[in-house]
Structure formats: structure tokens, C-alpha cells
Amino acid sequence: MSHISPPIERCDCEVIHQDVVNQVRSTLPSEESLYDLAELYKVFGDSTRIKILWSLDAAEMCVCDIAVLLNMTQSSISHQLRILKQAHLVKNRKEGKIVFYSLDDEHVRQILDQGMIHLTE
Amino acid sequence: MSHISPPIERCDCEVIHQDVVNQVRSTLPSEESLYDLAELYKVFGDSTRIKILWSLDAAEMCVCDIAVLLNMTQSSISHQLRILKQAHLVKNRKEGKIVFYSLDDEHVRQILDQGMIHLTE
DNA sequence: TGAACATATGAACAGTTGTTCATATGTTCA
DNA sequence: TGAACATATGAACAACTGTTCATATGTTCA
Numbered sequence: 241m242s243h244i245s246p247p248i249e250r251c252d253c254e255v256i257h258q259d260v261v262n263q264v265r266s267t268l269p270s271e272e273s274l275y276d277l278a279e280l281y282k283v284f285g286d287s288t289r290i291k292i293l294w295s296l297d298a299a300e301m302c303v304c305d306i307a308v309l310l311n312m313t314q315s316s317i318s319h320q321l322r323i324l325k326q327a328h329l330v331k332n333r334k335e336g337k338i339v340f341y342s343l344d345d346e347h348v349r350q351i352l353d354q355g356m357i358h359l360t361e
Numbered sequence: 362m363s364h365i366s367p368p369i370e371r372c373d374c375e376v377i378h379q380d381v382v383n384q385v386r387s388t389l390p391s392e393e394s395l396y397d398l399a400e401l402y403k404v405f406g407d408s409t410r411i412k413i414l415w416s417l418d419a420a421e422m423c424v425c426d427i428a429v430l431l432n433m434t435q436s437s438i439s440h441q442l443r444i445l446k447q448a449h450l451v452k453n454r455k456e457g458k459i460v461f462y463s464l465d466d467e468h469v470r471q472i473l474d475q476g477m478i479h480l481t482e
Numbered sequence: 483t484g485a486a487c488a489t490a491t492g493a494a495c496a497g498t499t500g501t502t503c504a505t506a507t508g509t510t511c512a
Numbered sequence: 513t514g515a516a517c518a519t520a521t522g523a524a525c526a527a528c529t530g531t532t533c534a535t536a537t538g539t540t541c542a
Contacts, residue, residue, distance in 0.1 A: 253425040253435045261430045264419040274411050282406030290399040298385040304374040309382045314374050337488045337539040347479045355398050358468045458509040458518045
């Protein structure tokens with residue numbers, strides 16, 4: 241039933257297993273979902289943000305606390321917290337002029353743990 | 362027992378909760394571990410690599426198959442596969458001149474799933 | 483109200499990264 | 513052996529990203 245497949249112009253090589261390609265294609269999530277997933281991991285893919293997340297896993301903290309803890313400028317931390325918040329990884333509450341940040345939900349912890357498990361193998 | 366903390370020169374703001382900072386600092390993994398964790402997520406943080414991983418979750422494939430499936434050049438896919446392999450996310454086996462790639466272990470699936478769960482909330 | 487302070491933000495710059503192009507490597511088969 | 517093909521790789525370029533610097537916003541308190 242399977243014939244030798246004709247070459248496809250977009251790619252600089254022949255299709256080796258067209259049936260496999262078709263099968264896999266049918267199981268792939270939407271382009272948009274995969275893009276969003278990559279964007280999510282991109283947020284985790286920075287040392288500073290990882291440190292912030294791991295810190296907030298231990299305790300709620302204000303921007304200044306985090307800056308001191310990580311020995312970085314307040315501005316830098318603030319920029320990163322904005323990115324983390326946009327990705328729904330952290331949330332904040334205001335108390336006077338102080339803004340306290342914390343992890344948004346339990347999933348964030350699980351994602352961090354899962355990654356760490358992969359490393360320690 | 363808690364006194365007002367003196368300002369620390371490295372940061373452009375006062376320490377608000379020195380006790381919290383100290384406590385969190387004691388629970389943080391090593392600088393190196395957190396760096397490695399960020400590096401791991403950085404690998405997941407690219408659309409092309411996410412597509413490759415998700416594809417390999419469905420079936421073992423050769424470089425050419427993936428290139429056709431994702432409508433990208435063989436060179437680009439090959440470059441990305443090297444990065445994925447260095448991160449121990451994929452493995453390969455050779456059969457003549459064809460190289461088949463597959464997910465390295467079960468953790469990769471779990472990390473992908475965990476991320477997707479976070480998105481669909 | 484105005485000084486002091488915690489936080490946010492825009493612009494700019496340097497460092498990083500993904501793709502492309504050209505080409506190399508390594509395998510098969512006639 | 514040499515042509516054909518699957519894959520790998522180095523260099524270069526454009527696009528993206530994190531930090532810094534300057535400054536704005538918003539709150540407290542004397």
C-alpha cells in the first residue's frame with residue numbers, strides 16, 4: 241500500500257517515511273499551542289527568573305527583598321517580575337507602597353521540581 | 362528581636378525584611394543548579410525544538426522526516442537536534458545512512474505535559 | 483504639602499540565538 | 513571506486529533579550 245513518496249520542494253531532502261510523517265502530523269497540537277508552550281518555557285529559561293521563582297517558592301517577598309537576596313538592581317528585578325506576572329507564574333499584592341510577590345499557583349512548583357528531577361539523573 | 366536592618370550598598374534600596382531574605386537564602390539550591398535548570402528550560406523555549414520534541418513523542422523519526430513534517434530545512438533541524446541531544450532530551454540510533462531520533466526518557470514527556478497543563482487553565 | 487522611599491518603565495546597548503548558506507562527512511549501491 | 517544521498521557543521525547575519533541608566537509613578541508620614 242505504501243509507495244515511494246515524491247520529493248517535496250520545500251525541503252532539501254527526500255521524504256523517507258511519508259506514512260510516519262502523516263501519522264505524527266495528525267497527533268500534533270495546534271501551531272498556536274506549541275508556540276505558547278515554547279513561550280512559557282522561554283520564561284523559565286533565564287537564571288534570574290529561575291532564582292526569583294525558586295525564592296518565591298520559599299516565601300512571599302517584596303521587590304527590594306529579592307533584589308538584595310539575588311544581589312541585583314531593583315530595576316532588573318522589577319522588569320523580570322513583570323515578565324513572570326504576564327506569564328501568570330507570579331502574582332502580587334500591595335501593602336502601602338510595598339508590593340509582595342508570590343508564586344501564582346501550584347503548577348509552577350511542579351514545573352520547577354520536574355526540571356530539577358531531570359537534572360539530577 | 363528584629364531590628365531595623367542597615368542598608369546594603371550593592372542594592373539601590375533598603376532591605377525591608379532581612380529575616381525573610383536570610384531564611385530564603387538558606388533554602389536556595391546552589392547557583393550552579395539554578396543555572397543548569399535555566400539552561401534546561403532554555404532548550405524547551407523555542408518553537409522549533411518544542412515541535413520536534415512533541416513530534417518525537419508520537420514516533421521515532423529521521424532528520425528528513427522531521428524537516429518535511431515541520432516544513433523546515435534539514436540543516437536547521439539538524440542544528441536543533443544537536444542542541445536537544447546535548448541537553449539529553451533526545452537520543453538517536455543509526456541505521457545505515459539514516460539517523461533516527463527519539464525522546465531520551467519519560468521525563469521529557471512529563472515536562473511537556475506539565476507545561477501544557479499550565480497553559481490550559 | 484513636600485520629602486523620602488518602593489516600585490515601575492522606557493530607551494539604549496551588548497550579548498545571545500536561530501536560520502541560512504555553503505560545504506564536509508559518512509554510508510549505500512551500482 | 514564514484515555517484516547519490518542523509519546528515520552534520522562552521523560562519524555570518526538578523527532578530528531577540530537582559531541589564532543598565534534615567535526617570536516616572538504612587539504611597540507614607542512629618
